[in-house]
Amino acid sequence: MAPAEAAVRTDEALILQPAIDGRPPHPLPAVAAQRAATMSTLDGDVITHGVAALRGTAEAWTATLAHLDQPGAVATAYFARGIREVMLSLNDGRAARARFVGTSFAPGADRTCELRGLEPLRHAAAA
Secondary structure, three states: OOOOEEEOOOOOOOOEEEEEEOOOOOEEOOOOEEEEEEEEOOOOEEEEEEEEEEEOOOOEEEEEEEEOOOOOHHHHHHOOOOOEEEEEEOOOEEEEEEEEEEEEEEOOOOEEEEEEEEOEHHHHHHO
């Protein structure tokens, strides 16, 4: 018997994804849907703010962070401070650790940062 599949509706298409433990995966918005986000160190020091375009599910995701308010801070964090893992916090309250995958600093173009999630995006636990 094939694993159960769940229909996940995005703004762009209907995608079939395997269900996890009989529950449908938690979809992220389509890439066209973007969220304000903050990238910080694992210790909580803010690196930059920007707009995150998310792909995947809350359990397995990647993001492009664009419109960075401090684009030079990304290069400084990576090259000068040796930071490879960061925390991405979304304006909807979800956050997760992520790893730098790449950056784009082409002259005259928007500076972007590519991230790969290392853990599921979750809402912060109530204190």
